[in-house]
Amino acid sequence: MPRLSAGQRHRVSFSLNGRPVAGEAEPRLLLSDFLRGVLGATGTHVGCEHGVCGACTVQIDGVPARACLTLAVQAEGADIRTVEGLAPAPGRLSVLQESFREHHALQCGFCTPGILMSLDAFLRQRPDASEAELRYMLSGHLCRCTGYVPIMRAALAARDRLREEPNA
Amino acid sequence: MKPAPFDYVRASDGAEVLDVLHRQGADARILAGGQSLLPMLNMRLARPAVLVDIMHVPSLQSIADDGTALRIGAAVRQAELEARPDLARRQKLLAAALPWIGHAQTRSRGTVCGSVAHADPSAELPLLLVALGGTVHLRSRRRHRAVEAGAFFTGMMATDRADDELIEAVSIPTARPGAGYAFREIGRRHGDFAIVACAAVVENGRARLGIGGVADRPVAQDMPGPDDEALDEALDAFAWALEARDDLHATARYRRELVRRLGRATIEEAARCRA
Amino acid sequence: MGADVTAETGWVGRSLPRVEDAALLRGAGRYIDDLGTPAGTLHAAILRSPHGHAAIEAIELAAARAAPGVVAVLAGAEIAALTASLVVGVKAPMECWPIAIDRVRYMGEPVAVAVARDRYLAEDALDLIEVRYRPLPAVTDPLAALADDAPVLHPTLGGNLASDRRFSYGEPDAAFAEAAVKISVETRYPRNACTPIETYGVVAEYDPGLDAYDVLANFQGPFSLHAVMARALKVPGNRLRLRTPPESGGSFGVKQGVFAYVVLIAAAARTAGAPVKWVEDRLEHLAASVCATNRVTRLDAAVSAEGKILALAWDQIEDCGAHLRAPEPATLYRMHGNMTGAYDIRHVSIRNRVVLTNKMPTGLNRGFGGPQVYFPLERLVQQIAVQLGIDPLEVIRRNLVPADAFPYRTATGAILDSGDYRAATDAALRQGGHAELVARRAQARAEGRLYGIGYAAVVEPSVSNMGYITAVLTPAERRRAGPKNGAQATATIALDPLGSVSLHVASAPQGQGHRTVLAQVAADVLGLRPQDIRVITEIDTARDAWSIASGNYSSRFAPAVAGAAHLAATRLRERLARIAAAQLNVPADEVVFAERRVRARDNPDNSLPFARLAAASHWAPGTLPADAEAVIRETVFWTPPELTAPTEADEVNSSLCHGFIFDICAVEVDRVTAEVRIDRYVTMHDCGRVLHPGMVAGQVTGGFAHALGAALYEEHAYGPDGSFLSGTLADYLVPTAMEVPEPVILHHETVSPFTPLGAKGVGEGNCMSTPVCVANAVADALGLADVTLPLLPARLAEHLFAAETSPPDRPARPVAKPGERQLFGEGSATVEAPREKIWAMLLDPDTLAAVVPGAHGIEKLSPTNFRADVTLGIGPVKGRYRAEISLSDLRPPKAVTLTGGAEGGLGFGRGTGHVTLTEEAPGRTVVAYCYEAAIGGKVASIGGRLLDGAARVVIGQFFQALATQAGGGRRGGFFAWLRSLLPWGG
CATH class of the missing domain: 3.30.365.10 (Aldehyde oxidase/xanthine dehydrogenase, molybdopterin binding domain)
Structure with missing residues (x-):
């Protein structure tokens, strides 16, 4: 790959929620800004830009990662999944999303997309995750509204339901 | 909070990486997982002219276990290591320490060698490397060399790496039969930088204790064993020798006290865990 | 109805x-940064002060204006030409601008705004702005700010005291004179904020034809601040159209502070001639949005032998930071009707002082004034119990407002609408398993563990009376200003x-x-x-x-x-x-x-x-019956009729409704690490009629998490030089799921007679009750009379650890005083060179150029003044600095004082060193030196954890280098010392 020079825009393409997308990015453009500003996928939120709050968490090649600590050019060729890709169909929510709604696991909703992306990946990887493991996973996210109690409930409920109907 | 401009090179082989480092030296930065570098770029604390992305260099992606040590390539992410099924048996200290590094969402991208290169005095992996007597493998166009971990970390975010060198891999010694290992850490919250981190190895009645978060680099020292009455005095001397400092989160006094108390507890735990 | x-x-x-x-849940929310903007919208970035207090001597904008993609760059003068000062809420001769005009008063204060095609380019432009600051002494402690010789932030005010009012209700003096005992507490409540995960955002547009502004901001108003913004922008209210996006990513009061940026960005849009968008980043938010006030309180109580509180005497010193920004000093007056809390106390005196310090201006924050009042009040109640040897629950019971007294008019003027505080308290003890906790405490203590139980009883006010803030004015001033009240x-x-x-x-x-x-x-x-x-x-x-x-x-x-x-x-x-x-x-x-x-x-x-x-x-309007429109x-x-204006006697019904909370907290403090583990937290609420139980529970758990952060983790910390020290989310510690336990939530419902639905507020109560309840539990566990938030393990550990033996003999090393940013050091070395030769080296720029690392040439401004551009770095952290070094008190060839300073984008360093040269023998000189150095700016707030260590490393290297080089008689080692004065020390 040739050197991509500063101050110029370069074509970046990857798969977003299963569909090929492309846009132009300077080397320094953050993946979070690329998703939101170039591709218009504003479901991924930006809260701190130093990797602590977790609001911008997306799945890169199946694992949760901070979009604010990733350059758009690093994502070239990758498989990116964001909150917009969670619902199985328009008008339907995934088991995890539905569980969040049922348990009032969100208030302002700003941190929610990042949390959903982490939990979605984790519950797929570890369908039998314990409460302690889920809590530990969740500690990579800051939520200022809920006090985490309803989020934990929603995560546990989603785990149980996914165990019963893994294809839900 | 946006980075200053830089060039980006996605290297496809090791020679390409070394070429850029050779030509641009300190103006070039290796981009691996980016979990330490990107915050510094976003805050404009670091302003490299070029980033060299090494994550697509096949030769840097390997993990090799030669029986005595695990050799971890520069492009190996922390999460990959965490997922190794034999880790808890072959690399006891590593298995105990990995969950303390940041959060799952940063270990997914962060690399082992990147953490070593960053040389944060509170970081777990440099501590572990020093406590176990690991090795850092450096390569430049000029030479290849292996540096003992204890000599590699030279100060606050400072290492023995020359500007044209790439940390190609680190080697972490395999757990030895009959030796016990333990890791403990105190931070303000889980996932925070350690106020004090302790890594202990106990073997043949002797102990080795590594301390992170206190001095300007991780420091390891041989210690009397847990049953030796000289241990307390040795811990006290170690606590003072590390020249703890005050910061927002803890006092020097607290750090010294944790070196004594947590240091002892970690050594005792390592002794209990002897295989 | x-x-x-x-x-x-x-x-x-x-x-x-x-x-x-x-x-x-689908990522389809519409927050401000998700909404489309008009074509041609530009993006702003804000240059901020690295100093806590400094005069702006010069500011050079030309290079930034010429940068690619830049449309406008504005500093204080440009903003002042387009706007008026924000209205200040007290009668005092001072102004309040959204940007520094000629002086910066807190670290993070806006200094210039760059407007460019995108945010990246706007930030590039900021790098090109050169500001020459003259640092001034800073004051960050509210008590120190009141001293006669304290640095003054606003010279027009003449001091740092913006308001001083005394109030008396009932006959407090007589009550104190007659009381069996007087019990006092002195507390310092820290600064913190609820830090919403979404930061501030503004999109502003100016229409020159109409002289009108159209602003979209994630504000939570319009509130009374629309008027403040319109006046600052010098337009009638109908020429400031303010809109909010459908969604806002949390506020907890904090988003109120965006209003100052509305004015700033609106003025920038007017200058740029295009819509301008600004989204605050997290570093900006932590340093320069708003946080709660910190408060120093002395609270005296006149108490009967049975623990009945007869009178309270409050002395509150409120720290509003660098500017008194509207609606402050409202934090101090929001609770004015509730200064007796949940208790029946008829005699009260209050002294309220408002001071200014070199810190971020304060504003709305969940709990708003409540935590600052209840911390001393409920600490006092525990101290009454301890000092009189009575069960704290008995003290609480004996003082609670009795059930048959509602609606109850407090001594200071509030009407407590409804409640049965004793029944709620008893239910909490019963349903919360209090007896079990007491048994656990006994068991733990028998085993030598540190276990404690704390309580807090608070009244949670809601629906503020728009007139309460006028209590800061005297009755005469209020008469002149006209009555304000209602909601x-x-x-x-x-x-x-x-x-x-x-x-x-x-x-x-x-x-x-x-x-x-x-x-x-x-x-x-x-x-x-x-x-x-x-x-x-x-x-x-x-x-x-x-x-x-x-x-x-x-x-x-x-x-x-x-x-x-x-x-x-x-x-x-x-x-x-x-x-x-x-x-x-x-x-x-x-x-x-x-x-x-x-x-x-x-x-x-x-x-x-x-x-x-x-x-x-x-x-079919024509078919409507004749009697129907x-x-x-x-x-x-x-607006509720109960919310009347303050009376001539300063009685204020500051809020319409009053919920009640009774909390129980049981903690264990780890004997090894002094970490606090919450064993159980019980919180009983009377919030009137519950409209949506799920949301009420969410308000309680959310408020509880904020309060737990305030109790254990969070603080906006400042160094004495005004350096802001908690500038990242790795320094300002927000609790995660690992830290927040699930509280036991109980309800005891008494419907409010004053509201249409019988509901009362519920969202803020735990921010008022929980910090002090946790503190009371820890005080009980450790037997402490004084506890300060946040409850740092390192601070608590001082009560646990035995005295430390003194260190083994070690060579003198530079040390930072605990909690201070000054580094001190001294030492000496013997150099194999004649004294005159070393003296000459000191004054020679060529020598300097050769030995100062990273120097791009040294300019000799005068025989004793030098200037250099230096590039310094540790690890990947590199920055370019403008360094100046001057020599003074020259006593050739014996002694000299060096004063050095460096300033750059990453921060600044300053230092003074005294050097003496003594000829020990011919050709052999002893160089002795002592110095103090200070480092601040961006690196201090975002790298504070590493900063002192980094500086120490360099200073240590200097000592080593000096010793080595002195032995060889080579020059240069001495000048390495200069490095130690610079940011990151080189």
Whole structure:
């Protein structure tokens, strides 16, 4: 790959929620800004830009990662999944999303997309995750509204339901 | 909070990486997982002219276990290591320490060698490397060399790496039969930088204790064993020798006290865990 | 008001799924940064002060203006030319600008705004702005700020005291004179903030033809601050159109602070001639949004031998930071009617002082004034128990306002609307398993563990009286200014031609689910389903009904906004009933609205669809009965009559409703690490009628998490030089799921007689009760009389650890004083060179150039003044600095004083060193030196954890280098010392 020079825009393409997308990015453009500003996928939120709050968490090649600590050019060729890709169909929510709604696991909703992306990946990887493991996973996210109690409930409920109907 | 401009090179082989480092030296930065570098770029604390992305260099992606040590390539992410099924048996200290590094969402991208290169005095992996007597493998166009971990970390975010060198891999010694290992850490919250981190190895009645978060680099020292009455005095001397400092989160006094108390507890735990 | 419509079977009181969630869960929320902007919108970035206090001597904008993609760059002078100072809430000769004019007063204060094609380019432009600061002494401690010789922030004010008022209610002096004992506490409440995950955002546009601003901001108002912004922008209120986005990513009061940036960005848009967007980043937010006040309080109580509190004497010193920004000093007065808490205390004296310090200006923050009051009050109650040897629960019980006293007028003027505090307390003890906790404590203590139980009883005020803040004025000043009072809430309900219902309120929710609850309220009134009601909560001041109380603060939603919506829906229903009466041929009071139909009460078959009735005024106004007007839209303004202006005696009913909270906290403190583990937390609430149990629970758990952060982790910390030390989310520690336990939530409901729905506020209470409850538990565990938040393990450990043996002998090393940013050091070395030669080296720029690392040439400005550009770095952290070194007190060849300073984008360093040269033998000189150095700026706030260590490393290297080089008699080592004065030390 040739050197991509500063101050110029370069074509970046990857798969977003299963569909090929492309846009132009300077080397320094953050993946979070690329998703939101170039591709218009504003479901991924930006809260701190130093990797602590977790609001911008997306799945890169199946694992949760901070979009604010990733350059758009690093994502070239990758498989990116964001909150917009969670619902199985328009008008339907995934088991995890539905569980969040049922348990009032969100208030302002700003941190929610990042949390959903982490939990979605984790519950797929570890369908039998314990409460302690889920809590530990969740500690990579800051939520200022809920006090985490309803989020934990929603995560546990989603785990149980996914165990019963893994294809839900 | 946006980075200053830089060039980006996605290297496809090791020679390409070394070429850029050779030509641009300190103006070039290796981009691996980016979990330490990107915050510094976003805050404009670091302003490299070029980033060299090494994550697509096949030769840097390997993990090799030669029986005595695990050799971890520069492009190996922390999460990959965490997922190794034999880790808890072959690399006891590593298995105990990995969950303390940041959060799952940063270990997914962060690399082992990147953490070593960053040389944060509170970081777990440099501590572990020093406590176990690991090795850092450096390569430049000029030479290849292996540096003992204890000599590699030279100060606050400072290492023995020359500007044209790439940390190609680190080697972490395999757990030895009959030796016990333990890791403990105190931070303000889980996932925070350690106020004090302790890594202990106990073997043949002797102990080795590594301390992170206190001095300007991780420091390891041989210690009397847990049953030796000289241990307390040795811990006290170690606590003072590390020249703890005050910061927002803890006092020097607290750090010294944790070196004594947590240091002892970690050594005792390592002794209990002897295989 | 129609008790019939809110039947037990209604929607209100049920935990329905929120209408907000479907979009939010799919990433389809519409927060400010998600909305499209007009074509040609530019992006702003803000240059901020690295100093806590400094004069701006020069500011050079030309290079930034010439940078690629840059359209405008503005500094204080440009902003001042377009705007007026923000109105200050006290009668004091001082101004308040959204940007530094000629002086910076806190670290992070805006200094310049760059407007460019995108945010990246705007930040590039900031790098090109050169500001020359003259640092001034800073003051960050509120008590120190009151000293006669303290540095003064606002010279026009003459000092740092912005307000000083004394109040007396009842006969406090007599009560103190007669009391059996006097018990006192002195507390310092720290600064913290609820840090919403979404930061501030503003999109502003200026229309020169109309001289009008159109602003979109994630503000929570308009509130009374719309008037402040319009006056600052020098336009009438109708020329400032303020809109809010549909969604806001949390606020907890904090988003109030965006109003100063509205003025700044609006002025930038006017200059740029295009819409300008600014989204605050996290570093900006932590350093320069708003946080709660820190407060120093002395509280004395006159107490009977039985523990009955007879009188209180408050002395509060409120630290509002660098500017008194509206609505401050409201934090200090919000609780004015509640200074006796949940207790029946008839004699009270209060002294309230407001001081200014070199810290971020304060503003709204969840709990607003409550935590600062309840911390001393509930610490006092525990101290009364300890000192009198009475069970703290007994002290609480003996002082609680009795159940038969409601509505209860407090000594300072509040009307406590309803409650049964003793019953609620007893229920909490019973249902919370208090007896079990007491047994656990006994067991733990028997085992040598550190276990404690704390309590807190608080009154949670809600729906602020817009007049309370005028208590900062004297009665005479109030007479001149005219009375202020009330809390206008508005709601508009409208029917469209298909007969569906829309409800508009000026509530600007920030995650509290207002749309869901309002739909439930209106659905109950109109006999519809919640999904039949469309609720609009975003604000547009050009179109909506609003007033100065409109907005989202002081927990006013459930009691006031939902109440106003209920009134609007009820009024609409009553008018519809008249039309229906004619069609159904029954009297209007026999018309029943249920199941989306309108029926005759006594003949359910005589009915028509609601939608048909609702559409009638659109399609067939001519058919309406003579006694009925068309029913299309109904707007209600509601303000409670109880919220009167402060009296001549300074009595203030500062809030309309008063919930009650009783908390129990059991903790164990780890003997090895001094970490605090919460074993159980019980929180009992009386928040009046619960409109949505799920949301009320969410408000409690959320507030509890904030409060736990305040108790254990969070603080906006400053160094004595004004350096801001908690500039990242790795330094300002927000609790995660690992740190927050699940509280046991209990309810004891007494309906408020003052609100349409009987509800009271609930969102802020735990921010008031929990910090002190945790502190009381820890004080009980460790037997402490004084505890300070946040409860750092390192601080608690001082009470646990035995005295430390002194260190083994070690060579002297430079040390930073605990908690200070000054580094001190001294030392000496012997150099194999004659004294004169070393002296000459000191004054030689060529020598300097050769030995100062990273120097790009040294310029000799005068025989004793040098300037250099240096590049310094540690690890990847590199920066370019402008360094100046001057020599003074020259006593050749014996002694000299060096003063050095360096400043660059990453921060600054300053230092002074005294050097003496002694000729020990011919050709051998002893160089002795002592110095102090300070480092600050960006590196201090975002790298503080590493900074002292980094500086120490370099200073240590200097000592090593000096020793080595002195031995070799080579030059240079001495000058390495200069490095240590620079940021990161080189």
